[in-house]
Amino acid sequence: MKFVADFHIHSHYSRATSRDLSFEQLHKWAQIKGIDIIGSGDISHPGWLAEIRNKLEPAEQGLFRLKKEYAVPLQAQVPVSCQRAVRFVLTGEISNIYKKRDHVRKIHNVVFFPSIAVAEQFQNALEKIGNIRSDGRPILGLDARNLLEMVLESHPESFLIPAHIWTPWFSVLGSKSGFDTIEQCFDDLTPHIFALETGLSSDPPMNWRLSQLDRYTLVSNSDAHSPSKLAREANLFNGEMCYSNILATLKSGDPQKFLGTIEFFPEEGKYHLDGHRKCSARLSPKETIANNGLCPVCGKKVTVGVLNRVEELADRPENSSHSNSKPYYSLIPLTEILGEILNVGPATKTVAQKFDKLLHKLGPEIDILMNIPLSSIEKTGNSLLAEAIRRMRQGEVQIAAGYDGEFGVIKVFTESERKKIGKQTAFFQDEIVPFAETTTNTLPVSLVRDAETPDSNQTEAANKSAAPVQFTDDFEDESGLNQHQREAIKYDGNFLLIIAGPGTGKTRTLTWRIATLIKDKGALPQQMLAVTFTNRAAEEMRERLIDLLGTATAQLITIKTFHALGAFILKNEAQLLNYQPNFSIYSDDEKTQLLKRINPQLSQKQIKMLSQQISDAKNDLTEIDPNATPSQTIRDEQFELLFQRYQQALRERLAFDFDDLIVQPIDLFLTHPEIKQKYQNMFRYISVDEFQDINFSQYFLLQQFITSQTNLCAIGDPDQAIYGFRGSDRRFFFQFEQDFPGARTFRLEKNYRSDAAILKASTQVIQKNPDHQQLNIWSNLVSNRRIDIFQTPTEKSEAETIVHQIEKMIGATSFFSLDSGRTDQDDAEPVAGFSDIAVLYRLHAQLGPLEEAFLRSGIPYQTFGEIPFYEIPEVRELMSYLKIIHNPHSDSDLIRIINTPPRGVGEQTLNLLLKYQHDNEISLWQALNRCRQIAPLSETQKQPVIQFVELIQQVRERATQLEISRLLDFVLEKMRFRAYYKNDFRRQHYWNQLLEKLQNKTDGLTEFLEQVALQNETDHFNPRAEKVALMTMHAAKGLEFGVVFIAGCEEELIPFRRQDHPVDIEEERRLFYVGMTRAKKRLLLLHTKSRFLFGERKSNRPSRFLNDIEQALKISQQAQLKQKPAVKNDRSGESQLTLF
Incomplete structure (x- = not known):
């Protein structure tokens, strides 16, 4: 049919x-x-x-x-x-x-x-x-x-x-x-x-x-x-x-x-056809080429139509x-x-x-x-x-072809015929209106353009966009290194400090120095230690060293964050601490859960305060070295009791918290000089990235590695020190030459990232700090673009302004953006992809209106507020199984899986087990193993617990024989996940994703769980995702984007004033400087007349930092959003936005 x-x-x-x-x-x-x-x-x-x-x-x-x-x-x-x-x-x-x-x-x-x-x-x-x-x-x-x-x-x-x-x-x-x-x-x-x-x-x-x-x-x-x-x-x-x-x-x-x-x-x-709708200019392909692709009325680029494009490719x-x-x-x-x-x-x-x-x-x-x-x-x-x-049907029609979003007009009668028809039309009546004229000048449908083939060179010239600015100068060698970078790389002294401004090639210089020491100076790669502050930075450094040295050599270099380095040492020396190498690393969340479990009498607020006090006590090192620094933590008998109870609970569970990863290696080095000497000999060449962000305990640990024979290179920028609120201290950067006599300081000043206007404006902001580093940062990436400063009425209009600007930069995200007038054709020349754009803000509390605007627009975005993959519930339950196989003493993981999939362990049974655990001050795993002795449990309650313990023990025995992906597969079968959840496609999807991630893992279970435990917020950012990045200015540190928006440039927010706390104006200024210098091509700063934040609406003045930028570098404007179509439920009519 x-x-x-x-x-x-x-x-x-x-x-x-x-x-x-x-x-x-x-x-x-x-x-x-x-x-x-x-x-x-x-x-x-x-x-x-x-x-x-x-x-x-x-x-x-x-x-x-x-x-x-x-x-x-x-x-x-x-x-x-x-x-x-x-x-x-x-x-x-x-x-x-x-x-x-x-x-x-x-x-x-x-x-x-x-x-x-x-x-x-x-x-x-x-x-x-x-x-x-x-x-x-x-x-x-x-x-x-x-x-x-x-x-x-x-x-x-x-x-x-x-x-x-x-x-x-x-x-x-x-x-x-x-x-x-x-x-x-x-x-x-x-x-x-x-x-x-x-x-x-x-x-x-x-x-x-x-x-x-x-x-x-x-x-x-x-x-x-x-x-x-x-x-x-x-x-x-x-x-x-x-x-x-x-x-x-x-x-x-x-x-x-x-x-x-x-x-x-x-x-x-x-x-x-080609053309420019604003100027009513309709052009054939030949006319477009003759006009060099420009509108004959206004001189702007015309929109090249389908006919021209077909001609180009035909x-x-x-x-x-x-x-x-x-x-x-x-x-x-x-x-x-x-x-x-x-x-x-x-x-x-x-x-x-x-x-x-x-x-x-x-x-x-x-x-x-x-x-x-x-x-x-x-x-x-x-x-x-x-x-x-x-x-x-015969194609005998009159045509005015469409162009630049303007519909074409097809008529079947000529103008003179239409005049004759006029009001005499007797439509659907018996009489027939005589038809006097016939059309003689018919137009074949497919022949509406000049048949002459355009010159290919002219076509190319008409469509070519302006070439990007190149940045090279006479001082760069064939490797792309400038003179200051080469001097730092080739320096022969033992102690080297490099002050590297934003975008000056910090990581490049550091990796080239490591490669040069190995290739030209005879250093052994296994004696190299590179310390970073994020896993992402460590991975980037590893990739660059592989490019410079090859995989085999680069894999011999130890590249770790400070916490990963501590875990490495503790794993090697676990027996000295009466631990096993399969210890667990507790996250802040697991730390809080443990504190609550062993101190049920404390409120949530008290638990939070106790957690911070414990962290402070560990990091000021008074527990292991009372002479190390004056303690800032209030120490009394009650705190000492709670502290010791917490440490004992960690030990019972074969666990360390994050702070232990720094403090315990220091304790080990101080109490066992031979261990300290072992690591001093192991790592003769040490490189430290982002040195300005180091805190006291990290600096103390670093010092333990140093001897007169150590080659130490530290690199960073004190003007980008933004973590003072969590203990980082710039003074260690400034006292480097004092602490390491004979040290030499180099400065990197040529910026390879940012447009000169962005660089100049950011310098004007940061130089207002009294302790600003007098670096002459410069760039030869020059354009006529200024910094855009938008004032909007509220935080919602601020978010809409950002979305509107992104649509213009992308070249409109939809026909809706073009046809509704939300984005003009003239604005629609794409200058960026989604992944080139970041929206930065001071506080997570600013995220709500931004997400709403992005969700309405449909623009894809990513934010660190999203659940990390390993925290997704369906993934987390499998991760808990892997963690229990590795170390069965993790209470929170046992609670998560003891009845997943359901096996008859009810809430009453679990509560009795937890009470027994608390009363006897043991781990939950120990309580499970003693379940036969727990009198309140009936035989019916005991049986599924006993079976669960036996299953875990069987899986743990097989774990040593299986690769990690096969181990997970074994868990899915042995624990009856696949049988019980055979129709749960969401779970199956995440299982498959996890299996895929583990498929190519060459490390063992211990290494994998350590990597997951040591991930931080910025490690979840995916630079390859084609999404706009929404993140705090803190999280943006170390990243760069073609286009950067900074929302909330207002007093009380940037700089941020905490309630009952004085403003650290210097650090706030450094944070704003970091945000500005993430931008490569465009920087847009926004502030509102009023903002709803923390439950109240306030009117704040524009940030004082905006006034630090000279007028010639910025263009201030009131945001004017074009009227959007009414929402569907409110509109009185329909609007057909057609594609062509």
Whole structure:
């Protein structure tokens, strides 16, 4: 059977769409239009999928129908002549915005699924990547190739079709953000692409000019944003009406089964020709080249349209075809034809009445436009309509092509003819209006441009963007090192301090020095120790050293954070401390839980204060060396008792807390001089990164390694010391030369990161600090861009301003941004990808309004407020099993898993075990092993506990024989996870993710658990994720971004004033300096007139730091957001924002 299909539509969950996009209305309008199969649209949106489950039911294989209770009430509104069976197929559009090959790519794709279960599984996978709830067409920072991979993995019959492949802004071949070939986009998965959507601004003959597209089936869809826009373009099939046949037909392109497409006249599309809408400048490709790609009115870049882009990529002349060419039919919507005849708009009531009358007499719109004989149309009493449809079918039309977002206009009558028609039209009356003129100057549909082929060099010049500024100077050698860097790297003395301003190549200098010591000075790599403050910095240093020295040599170098170094020492010397090497490292959360468990009489507030007091007591070292420093901690008998009880509880559980990782090695070195000497000999070459952030206990530990034979290099910047609130002390940086006689200081001053204006402005801020380092930081990255300072009314408008600016920088994130005027075409030249942008703030409390704005916009983002992978409940329970296998004395982990999966250990049983544990001051594992002796427990309660202990012991025995991934697999089987949770797909997804992470782990269980325990906040940042980064200025330390926003530049916030605490204005100024110097190309600073924070609204002055920046470097402005469309529930009408 023959059928018509329109696969690409939207729901009311998509931005800028009609609220009438419900399944009931789609079912009704599909009949009116003459469509047999319609895409569901927006399959990735959870709300729309819920409506699919509720309103649709299975029909033919892979297809769905509207349930009778929803279909019947509206059926009376469909003319009898139009009524037909309508089917739905599961589809949806995904917007992929990401960086690839150093360009921002914005690609839209339509995905197809054979069942609701598969669609739901895909939706769950997608939600782990980005926000799918703000927009029916979600914006994801995901490579289109990786999206295709996810689709293919979801089911053998799932597939993907690149959408509207020619639109300048959002398509695979688009001039603004696409590729030159399909292969460049989808890489190795390109063979799985078998169909392409041509879009409203192109028709098949335009695509036939590219031989690279010959193998693809060219499809056309309406991309409807309201029900009445269905079938503007559609596809014609012949065969069984089911999902598998549609898939097979699109794959094969069999001309007996795929009969062609219904098309817009491509000139009516919004991006057919080139031009500049603001200036009403419409240009042919030839004119664009002659004007060097610039608007002849204002001199700005024009938007290059589809026709120009086709011309650029074509390898065939016009009017070409090939063996795989299919028929196509260019139509004009019936309402537009009626509007032209009646000389009124197509959306008027008059047209609607005539349209409805025609449907009742003749049938669906597609049949009227394509199939019904002209004589039958004329018999309805309207020769004008019959003549108009005849001209449309023959391509005898008058065209003013669309450009730069402006729809084209297609007319069937000339201006003189329309004047004659005038008010004499006797529409649907018995008399026939005589038709005097016929059209002689017809315009072939595909020949609307000058046929002359443009010069390729001119085309390249017209589309080329300005070249980036290069930064090289005469002092850099072939390795890219400048003179100051080389001097520091080659210095032969034992003690070296490097003051490295922001962006001056600190890590590069440090790694080159290490490599030079090994390659040129004969140092042994195993005698090298590099100390960092974050795991991310350690990993970056490792990667750079591998590049410089090769993997084998680099792996011999010890690169660790201070805490990882302490754990390394404690593991090696565990027996001296009466510990086992399989000790646990307690996080702050586990520390708090333990304190509460052994001190149930204390309130949560008291527990928090006690935890801090214990940390202070350890870090001031008075426990192990009373002469080390004056104690700042109040010590009394009660505290001493609580302190000793806590330490005993740690020992019983074979655990150390974070502070112990520094303090216990110091204690070990002081009490065992031979151990200290062992490590002094082990590490003869020591490099310390971010030296300005070191605290007293870390500095004391470092000093234990140093002898007269040690080679010590410390690098950092006192102007970037921002952790004084947690004990870091800059004075150790300043006393380096005093503590290490003969030390030499070098300065790195050439900045390779930031635009000169950003650098100058940040220097003006930091130099107001009395103890500012007099570094002459400079950059030859020069542009005419100034620092933007925005004032907004409130924190919500501040967040909206940030989102608005990002949309401009990305080149708009959606057609909504362009068409609504939220982003101008002139602003839409992409300068950044999502991962190039960071929004920084002083406090986590500022995050709420920012997240709301990002969620509304659909812009993908990441924040450290998100749950780290290993803290996700489904992952954490498996991690607890691994931790118990490693060390069974971890109470919190035992509590988490003792009844997971359920094994009959109830709450009452657990409470009795915990009481026994507390009364006897033992670990919970010890209590479990004694459960037979615990009288209050019944035999029924004891049995599952005994079985659990036996299972854990069996797994622990096997653990030594298995690699870590196989060990986890064993746990999943032995503990009956797979059997019990066989239908829990969320759990299974996370199990598989964890197994995948462990698959390539060469380290053992101990090393893996240590890595996880020592992760900090900044280690969770993923620089490769195509998402905007939202983070505190503290968390941004060590990172860099093309564009940086700093929100909340107001007094009381920047600088931050804690209640009942004096402001450390110097450290606050350093923090702002760190935030500013994260920016490479653009810096935008925002402040509000009033802000709601901590339960009250306050009006604050702009930050004093803004006044430190000279006027010539900044441009201040009031944020003016363009009016956004009303939300769906409030709007009185619909807005069809069409793609082309």
